[in-house]
Amino acid sequence: MIIGIPKEIKNNESRVSMTPAGVRELIKKGHTVYVEKSAGEGSGFSDEQYLANGACILQDAAEVYDKSEMIVKVKEPIESEYSLIKEGQIVFTYFHFASDKILTEAMIASKSVCIAYETVETQDGQLPLLIPMSEVAGRMSTTQGAVFLEKPKGGKGKLLSGIPGVAPAKVLIIGAGVVGVNAAKIAAGYGADVTIMDISLPRLRYLDDTLPANVKTMFSSEENIRKELPHTDMVIGAVLKPGGKAPHVITREMLSLLTKGSVLVDVAIDQGGCFETSKPTSHDNPVYTVDGILHYCVANIPGAVPYTSTTGLSNATLPYVMMLADKGWHKACADNESLAKGVNMVDGKITYKAVADAFALAYSPLIL
Numbered sequence: 213m214i215i216g217i218p219k220e221i222k223n224n225e226s227r228v229s230m231t232p233a234g235v236r237e238l239i240k241k242g243h244t245v246y247v248e249k250s251a252g253e254g255s256g257f258s259d260e261q262y263l264a265n266g267a268c269i270l271q272d273a274a275e276v277y278d279k280s281e282m283i284v285k286v287k288e289p290i291e292s293e294y295s296l297i298k299e300g301q302i303v304f305t306y307f308h309f310a311s312d313k314i315l316t317e318a319m320i321a322s323k324s325v326c327i328a329y330e331t332v333e334t335q336d337g338q339l340p341l342l343i344p345m346s347e348v349a350g351r352m353s354t355t356q357g358a359v360f361l362e363k364p365k366g367g368k369g370k371l372l373s374g375i376p377g378v379a380p381a382k383v384l385i386i387g388a389g390v391v392g393v394n395a396a397k398i399a400a401g402y403g404a405d406v407t408i409m410d411i412s413l414p415r416l417r418y419l420d421d422t423l424p425a426n427v428k429t430m431f432s433s434e435e436n437i438r439k440e441l442p443h444t445d446m447v448i449g450a451v452l453k454p455g456g457k458a459p460h461v462i463t464r465e466m467l468s469l470l471t472k473g474s475v476l477v478d479v480a481i482d483q484g485g486c487f488e489t490s491k492p493t494s495h496d497n498p499v500y501t502v503d504g505i506l507h508y509c510v511a512n513i514p515g516a517v518p519y520t521s522t523t524g525l526s527n528a529t530l531p532y533v534m535m536l537a538d539k540g541w542h543k544a545c546a547d548n549e550s551l552a553k554g555v556n557m558v559d560g561k562i563t564y565k566a567v568a569d570a571f572a573l574a575y576s577p578l579i580l
Contacts, residue, residue: 213537214244216280218273219251220287224495226254226518227286229305230533231526232261239266243537248276255522277301282541284533286525287512288315299323300559302541304533306330306345309556310457310570311484316562323560325541330482331455331564332532332554339454340550341532343390344524348514349479350394350450354383356508357446357477358402360499366506368473370445373403380404384440386432386461386486387450388415391479393423395448400424407440437461441469449478449486455556456566458483464502472504481509546580 215238217230228251235245245267249259259269270276277283277296285305289297291314297303299322307328309316319326329341339346354372361381363369374380383399385392388410399406400423408423409432410416416429423429430436441447441462447470451458458480467489480486481493489502492511499508514521532551535544545552556564561576568575 213540214246214279214281215533215537216276216283217245217247217251217267218276218283218285218293219248220254220285221273221292222287222290222512222515225287225512225515227512227515227522227525228252228255228257228518229284229286229522229526229529231255231523232257232265232267234526234530234533235262235267236265237530238534238537241534241538244268246270246276246279248273252522255518257522282533282536284529286522288312289318291318294318294322297322297324300325302327302536304329304529304536304554306482307556308482309564309567310455311482313571316567316571316573319557320560320562324557325555325559326557327536327541327551327554328455328556328564329529329554331556331566332550333454334550339390341525341528341554344528345514345521346390347394348517348521348524350391350448351398352513352516353391353395353448353450353477353479353508354398354402356498356510356513357383357448357475360475360506360508361445361473363473366473366499366501367475368445368471372399372446381445382443383407383446383448384437384444385409385448385450386437387452387480388412388419388429389450389452391452392448392450393419395450395479396423396427400427407444409436432461434461438466438469441466442471444470444474446475446477447487449476449480449490451480451486453483453566455564456483457570458486460486460488462487462489464488467503467505470505473506475506475508477508479513481511485509542580545578552578552580
């Protein structure tokens, strides 16, 4: 198969979808890989490294899309890329369709085969292609939130760890999946007073036994969230509904329960955000204030550490890219139920129910 690796062009997105080592594995199996010029530079991978591992370097994205049967990306296509995508072409990337109607309509019109990293799901409910970026985003959510608690950044001027004789900051994490647990680990390491919430009691029991003593578990409900907010300095929103729009766990009215200068970090912003007042921001301009509360809603948090993120993502996606390249999307998905769950659109039809439901559009179950 002919595989294309275009350069990411979203604001401050320095990741690339495949490392030179990943390219080499595809080349060894007889596939052709086209990489757009300088696509890997932001992650520390030169064109020369890709060439040395068997890739062909093309000068621009249009050429990569035109020559490739499958496009492997990191982030969803943006407007300038819509017209480059061809009917029947496989596009394998993070799509997060449920939070973007314009993107959804554009991909329907393209009649491409859209396979979303975030909905590839194993039999035990794991999301293997979301996990590495969730690990990065979860850990960074704490470190970035700590920065914006500083007074010069607009926060209330609290050190996350405190010092002897001065209490540490209080961190509330809503959602105890991969993002939430990684956020909790870093916050606990700082010495913060951490509470993590979830609706799964088995999950909370497990975390109660395994996380450090300065992390408390609590059942997630509106009442409990309201009780915690007046005493909280930082809230990390880590609620996930696979493939669907994130629920709002904090409304605008609830902001009044927080003290001025508190920080909200919405890691669910790719799926529409789990705070009612959330809107996507960028690494260039990461925060804004609503009712005196700072909102950090960067939609590509892992893009700030592209070497780590690219390597982790490529490690996770390569086996699935290999399946698609070796067998074609139809047989690969027929043979692998996890990969089949990643198929969100085929030939202009939505094949993932949560995406159809998000916009009240027709749903067509995937037929393999």
